[in-house]
Amino acid sequence: xxxxxxxxxxxxxxxxxxxxxxxxxxxxxxxxxxxxxxxxxxxxxxxxxxxxxxxxxxxxxxxxxxxxxxxxxxxxxxxxxxxxxxxxxxxxxxxxxxxxxxxxxxxxxxxxxxxxxxxxxxxxxxxxxxxxxxxxxxxxxxxxxxxxxxxxxxxxxxxxxxxxxxxxxxxxxxxxxxxxxxxxxxxxxxxxxxxxxxxxxxxxxxxxxxxxxxxxxxxxxxxxxxxxxxxxxxxxxxxxxxxxxxxxxxxxxxxxxxx
Amino acid sequence: xxxxxxxxxxxxxxxxxxxxxxxxxxxxxxxxxxxxxxxxxxxxxxxxxxxxxxxxxxxxxxxxxxxxxxxxxxxxxxxxxxxxxxxxxxxxxxxxxxxxxxxxxxxxxxxxxxxxxxxxxxxxxxxxxxxxxxxxxxxxxxxxxxxxxxxxxxxxxxxxxxxxxxxxxxxxxxxxxxxxxxxxxxxxxxxxxxxxxxxxxxxxxxxxxxxxxxxxxxxxxxxxxxxxxxxxxxxxxxxxxxxxxxxxxxxxxxxxxxxxxxxxxxxxxxxxxxxxxxxxxxxxxxxxxxxxxxxxxxxxxxxxxxxxxxxxxxxxxxxxxxxxxxxxxxxxxxxxxxxxxxxxxxxxxxxxxxxxxxxxxxx
Numbered sequence: 001x002x003x004x005x006x007x008x009x010x011x012x013x014x015x016x017x018x019x020x021x022x023x024x025x026x027x028x029x030x031x032x033x034x035x036x037x038x039x040x041x042x043x044x045x046x047x048x049x050x051x052x053x054x055x056x057x058x059x060x061x062x063x064x065x066x067x068x069x070x071x072x073x074x075x076x077x078x079x080x081x082x083x084x085x086x087x088x089x090x091x092x093x094x095x096x097x098x099x100x101x102x103x104x105x106x107x108x109x110x111x112x113x114x115x116x117x118x119x120x121x122x123x124x125x126x127x128x129x130x131x132x133x134x135x136x137x138x139x140x141x142x143x144x145x146x147x148x149x150x151x152x153x154x155x156x157x158x159x160x161x162x163x164x165x166x167x168x169x170x171x172x173x174x175x176x177x178x179x180x181x182x183x184x185x186x187x188x189x190x191x192x193x194x195x196x197x198x199x200x201x202x203x204x205x206x207x208x209x210x211x212x213x214x215x216x217x218x219x220x221x222x223x224x225x226x227x228x229x230x231x232x233x234x235x236x237x238x239x240x241x242x243x244x245x246x247x248x249x250x251x252x253x254x255x256x257x258x259x
Numbered sequence: 260x261x262x263x264x265x266x267x268x269x270x271x272x273x274x275x276x277x278x279x280x281x282x283x284x285x286x287x288x289x290x291x292x293x294x295x296x297x298x299x300x301x302x303x304x305x306x307x308x309x310x311x312x313x314x315x316x317x318x319x320x321x322x323x324x325x326x327x328x329x330x331x332x333x334x335x336x337x338x339x340x341x342x343x344x345x346x347x348x349x350x351x352x353x354x355x356x357x358x359x360x361x362x363x364x365x366x367x368x369x370x371x372x373x374x375x376x377x378x379x380x381x382x383x384x385x386x387x388x389x390x391x392x393x394x395x396x397x398x399x400x401x402x403x404x405x406x407x408x409x410x411x412x413x414x415x416x417x418x419x420x421x422x423x424x425x426x427x428x429x430x431x432x433x434x435x436x437x438x439x440x441x442x443x444x445x446x447x448x449x450x451x452x453x454x455x456x457x458x459x460x461x462x463x464x465x466x467x468x469x470x471x472x473x474x475x476x477x478x479x480x481x482x483x484x485x486x487x488x489x490x491x492x493x494x495x496x497x498x499x500x501x502x503x504x505x506x507x508x509x510x511x512x513x514x515x516x517x518x519x520x521x522x523x524x525x526x527x528x529x530x531x532x533x534x535x536x537x538x539x540x541x542x543x544x545x546x547x548x549x550x551x552x553x554x555x556x557x558x559x560x561x562x563x564x565x566x567x568x569x570x571x572x573x574x575x576x577x578x579x580x581x582x583x584x585x586x587x588x589x590x591x592x593x594x595x596x597x598x599x600x601x602x603x604x605x606x607x608x609x610x611x612x613x614x615x616x617x618x619x620x621x622x
Contacts, residue, residue: 083281090275102275102609130277139453145365146348147357165351166344168284169362175453177277177606181284186344243452259607 051154053193054220054248055207056230057129059255061214064089064127068206068215069109075194075205082106084180086191087131087206092257094123100257128258129215131206132157132178132191133239133247140170140179140190149188155220155248156195161187175243193217220248274610283602283614288338293444293466294594295335300441300467301474302328303377303433308504310430316500323485324478325384329377336369361447368443376436380429382409383422390414441470448597455530455608456537456601461519468512473590475505476558476583483580495572502579505586506562513555533608541603541611546596554589558582 072078072087089108093101093115105112108127115122138157141149148163149170159170164187171179171188182189194204198217202208207217218227230236234252240259251258306324308314340346356363390412393404442463448454449462459465479501486493523531538546561582565575604611 083278085278088278100609102607104275104278107278139451142359143362143451144357145360145363146351146355147360163348163351164345165348167342167362168344169360169447171279171284172602173451173453175606177279180279180282181344259609 051198051219052221053155053198054134054218054227054250055131055193055204056216056227056234056236056250056252058214058216058230058234059126059128059251059253061212062089062127062129063212063214064091064108064112065211066108066111067209067211068129069107071205071209072191073109075197076192078189079183081183082109084182084189086178086189087129090128090130090258091125092128092255093117093125094255094257096121096123098123124255126253126255128251128254129206130176130178130239131249132193133176133245133249134191134193136246136248137244139173139175139243139245140188143169143173145169152195156193156198157190158192158195159188159190161185161189164188175240175245271613272610274605275607276605276610276612277607280605280612283612285342285598285602286614288342290591290594290598291338292335293441293448293598294473294591295331295338296444297441297466297470297473297590297594298477299328299332299335299372299474300437300470301472302331302478303437303474304471305475305478305501305504307430307434307437310427311434314500316494316496317504319494319497320478320482320501322384323482324474325377325381327478327481328474329381332369332373332377339365361443361450364443368440372436372440376429376433380426380433382407383425383429386411386422387414387419438467442467448601453606454601455528456534456604457597459519459523461515461522465512465515465519468508468515469590469593472505472508472512472586475501475508476586476590479505479579479583480587483576483583493576495576498576498579502562502565502575502582505579505583506559506566509555509559509562509586513559516551516555530608533604533611537600537604537611541613542596542600545592546600549592550589550596553585554592558585558589561585 066089069085069088072085073080076086078084078086085107087107088104089112090102090104091108091112095101095117103112112127115125134155134157136151136155138149138151141151141157144150144164145167146163146165148161148165149157149159151157161182166181166186166188168181168188171181174190179188179190181187194202194206197204203217204215207215216227216230218225220227220231222228230252231250236250236252237254238247238250239254302324305317306321306328309317309321340349343349352363353366356366358364386408389404389408391414393401393408395401396404445463445466448457448466449459451457479498482497482501483493523534561578564570565578570578599614602612603614
């Protein structure tokens with residue numbers, strides 16, 4: 001999708017060329033103009049190797065409003081039924097007696113109803129936004145029999161829906177429940193960090209709409225990025241570290257009860 | 260989709276499951292796949308007993324075992340193919356395999372086993388007979404057998420001796436291949452670290468021994484039925500030997516399962532609570548009752564009884580038959596408990612879910 005858009009843009013620019021050339025041919029040298037247009041076209045070409053994306057999630061900032069879930073469904077045309085999610089929000093309630101209850105009604109898309117418990121009964125409670133962890137050692141990529149799911153150079157795990165045979169081995173292999181089978185294409189699907197947006201320099205939809213900036217997206221390897229700043233300032237953890245999937249979604253203030 | 264179905268499903272879920280886990284992905288078809296390949300591997304290993312280990316008593320079942328293996332091997336990929344959402348792209352597994360994927364190796368293991376082991380062995384085993392038939396018979400059968408003989412006409416003692424040697428050699432290669440075929444199916448499940456019910460180094464070995472159990476019992480059942488249908492006398496020495504091997508294989512298989520069980524219980528990892536809950540609730544009937552009591556302990560007791568008491572042959576063979584049938588029920592539920600059981604708990608280890616669909620429910 002992203003590629004098509006870029007191509008269209010370049011073609012449009014090239015089409016403008018003859019007209020501009022006609023106008024400016026008296027005062028400007030055509031070869032230089034051509035070169036400039038070419039360079040302009042190149043700027044929109046994303047170079048995978050120059051980026052390495054990740055996400056930071058600040059648990060203490062999430063208010064469980066579910067706007068990220070809604071934005072994700074709208075932006076990525078995710079089926080509305082409450083069993084297909086690229087991102088969702090879980091609510092953890094740790095009771096005074098140590099009992100832990102977790103819920104995520106419809107993925108938290110409509111937010112959460114107030115807790116029924118009395119104030120004294122709850123030890124602590126918090127929300128945990130979840131999404132594909134874009135693992136650096138992704139078990140889903142390992143098991144795909146045809147290589148339809150793969151890791152890009154900029155660190156995002158994607159699915160080629162024209163290639164996926166629908167065996168669902170990747171869904172079984174994902175420890176985080178981040179994958180589903182799209183009922184329309186009958187192929188595996190998951191969060192792409194909004195690849196069509198980030199390759200244009202935009203933020204993923206969930207990050208864009210988050211009212212509390214609980215989600216921080218950016219470059220993992222560039223010192224000036226907001227994500228890098230978060231990584232410097234807070235203690236970070238990843239989900240299920242014992243499985244050695246090497247997630248690139250980092251959580252601050254992550255509770256030990258979160259799985 | 261059917262929102263009320265989803266809602267009623269949610270009522271039957273205990274604890275918390277990830278939202279995407281409300282849909283199941285591997286159903287009955289994937290249960291059938293390890294069941295069928297297990298029968299193939301088991302039947303072949305039984306056939307090899309006669310050729311390589313010179314167990315003369317089971318000779319009457321040799322060809323039957325080979326043909327059983329072939330028939331089930333031809334059927335083995337069908338449930339897999341039917342389960343794919345895009346079966347028209349299945350050839351990509353052969354053309355552009357992703358070599359790190361256990362599943363991608365299926366094509367190669369399967370092709371190796373079918374072409375180089377089973378078909379070749381069966382051809383050498385039947386070659387002399389096929390040549391004779393094509394000489395004697397008339398009409399279509401003559402032509403068919405001539406085609407199957409691939410133009411071979413030599414019936415000299417040297418040629419027949421060569422066939423024998425070829426069969427022996429192929430069987431030697433075939434035994435590790437059969438181990439590979441079914442051990443590999445176990446690896447497909449055992450290597451999924453995301454799923455604590457599957458992830459076990461013992462999985463390929465447990466699969467292998469349960470395959471041997473299922474193969475022997477299937478050939479016993481087929482031998483029993485086909486002999487009765489053809490109104491031929493049952494070879495009691497052969498049945499006794501089959502039953503003895505079935506008993507040994509059952510003991511090994513059950514021991515491995517118990518080892519796996521004790522190991523998990525003793526290590527008591529993070530997943531132990533949810534898995535215990537699973538075993539004692541959703542899987543209680545299919546695991547404890549059907550797989551262990553009816554499918555393992557039951558035939559074990561029956562077979563041991565025939566071995567340690569003097570029963571008339573007529574009664575013994577009926578007991579063998581019943582034991583073999585029970586074993587088939589048990590092995591099928593073993594496959595069910597692995598494939599379905601592995602999807603009945605959440606990977607959040609916080610809840611149990613219900614079997615909803617094969618993932619094929621249209622929106």
